[in-house]
Amino acid sequence: MNGRILIVEDEKVVAMDIRTMLKSLGYDVPGIVSSSEKALKKVEETKPDLVLMDIMLGEKRDGIEIAQEIRDRFKIPVVYLTAYADDDTIQRAKKTNPHGYILKPFDEKELSTSIEIALYKSGIERKIREETENALATIIGGTELMLEEGFQRHDRETLDKVRLIRNAANIIAQIIEKL
Amino acid sequence: MNDSIFIQLGILKQHDHLCHIYYNETECHEIGASFFVHGIKRNEKCLYISGKILPKEFIYRITGSGIDLNKARREKDFEEVALGMHVKKIKDPDSYIRFLRLKIESFLKDSKKISRILITNEDFSISYNNADIAWQKASLDKICSEKPIILMNQYEIRRIGSEDLVNIFRTHPKVILKDVLFDSPFYVAPDRILSSLNTESNKYGSLTNKEKGILRHIVNGLSSKNIAKELSISVKTVETHRVRIMRKLEIHNIVDLVKFAMKSRIT
Numbered sequence A: 001m002n003g004r005i006l007i008v009e010d011e012k013v014v015a016m017d018i019r020t021m022l023k024s025l026g027y028d029v030p031g032i033v034s035s036s037e038k039a040l041k042k043v044e045e046t047k048p049d050l051v052l053m054d055i056m057l058g059e060k061r062d063g064i065e066i067a068q069e070i071r072d073r074f075k076i077p078v079v080y081l082t083a084y085a086d087d088d089t090i091q092r093a094k095k096t097n098p099h100g101y102i103l104k105p106f107d108e109k110e111l112s113t114s115i116e117i118a119l120y121k122s123g124i125e126r127k128i129r130e131e132t133e134n135a136l137a138t139i140i141g142g143t144e145l146m147l148e149e150g151f152q153r154h155d156r157e158t159l160d161k162v163r164l165i166r167n168a169a170n171i172i173a174q175i176i177e178k179l
Numbered sequence B: 001m002n003d004s005i006f007i008q009l010g011i012l013k014q015h016d017h018l019c020h021i022y023y024n025e026t027e028c029h030e031i032g033a034s035f036f037v038h039g040i041k042r043n044e045k046c047l048y049i050s051g052k053i054l055p056k057e058f059i060y061r062i063t064g065s066g067i068d069l070n071k072a073r074r075e076k077d078f079e080e081v082a083l084g085m086h087v088k089k090i091k092d093p094d095s096y097i098r099f100l101r102l103k104i105e106s107f108l109k110d111s112k113k114i115s116r117i118l119i120t121n122e123d124f125s126i127s128y129n130n131a132d133i134a135w136q137k138a139s140l141d142k143i144c145s146e147k148p149i150i151l152m153n154q155y156e157i158r159r160i161g162s163e164d165l166v167n168i169f170r171t172h173p174k175v176i177l178k179d180v181l182f183d184s185p186f187y188v189a190p191d192r193i194l195s196s197l198n199t200e201s202n203k204y205g206s207l208t209n210k211e212k213g214i215l216r217h218i219v220n221g222l223s224s225k226n227i228a229k230e231l232s233i234s235v236k237t238v239e240t241h242r243v244r245i246m247r248k249l250e251i252h253n254i255v256d257l258v259k260f261a262m263k264s265r266i267t
Helices: A012-024 A036-046 A063-074 A087-095 A108-152 A156-178 B032-038 B056-065 B069-074 B083-087 B093-110 B130-143 B163-170 B190-205 B209-219 B224-231 B235-249 B254-263
Strands: A004-008 A028-033 A050-054 A078-082 A100-103 B005-009 B046-050 B078-082 B116-119 B149-152 B174-177 B180-183
Touching (some): A012 A108, A108 A156, A108 B209
Parallel strands (some): B005 B149
């Protein structure tokens, strides 16, 4: 399974090293960026399949913050790269629901395993999102419509049930949204 | 209450939302006509225009209100007109409204003490369009121009097939609560309803047959991938169609798209 992977890493030598590894593993690297602001721009431009993200970017906004935004805005999976992992960082990183966490230094095998797992996982997530979107919209839209029509067209018992269905559908929608 | 005419269109079968204004929720099971009759004061003249003569159950219901309906009927304090019997003869909307006006006007002339008028469209098979709604509204406005009037909800919308008509009647600007006349929180100006109806149907009309087909598949819950398979086109083409449909309808998310499709009965 090949894919396009964007590297966000402020140490140029490390970044080049990773790119070489990725290329030899058969991945495309649409770009290397060294700052958080550039990372968002590049993600928007190139829409990669995955982002390898250094947590310590030496800027106001670190990799974790950027990763969160990438997930929220573009639904693109992020695998963290970091030289060390203190508890606080791990806790913060965990909250962004990353698709992987690689400790530096790492070898090609570790890199490829993490990426494969991340791409596989995000592929399934995307499939679930895409395949359920219209069906869920029909459940939510249909039930909302009935609730809007209200007592004019339905009796209370029906509306109570419809409300339960709508709420349950919203729960599923939220779960899928968070994937 | 005395200087208002109370027109109730249709029986409030169950939980009509206007019913909430009068009743607390537990009492909403009262059916409309009984509700109508319920509030009658002694010696108050009432006109009830319906598809049917009030059935017996109403009489049981209203005994609690201190009114003997049979006595009221005998003494002509309570007049019923069963429109169902006449409606067969009514061929067009104009003669229908003429008939209504005649009845209401003669009732008003007859009775100095104004009370209630109840009209139900039950058993009607007239199909309404926008023009019909406009004349109904205009005619009723004319009839009731001298006094504040309260329009209550229609009967069974699905049977009448005119949600739009209901919307206009339902949302009259004035309602009465505990003998106090106040502005209806549900009021929507008819022009606004009509114009929104027009734009909605125009918007739908602007879709091509292919787009309507795709919209139908979306409402049926098919993913873009499955729609593509079904229509033997690429997923990208499906997505392009979807974007175009949403742009045409000025809708920005799929839930609203589905709602629009259901309202337009594209299922």
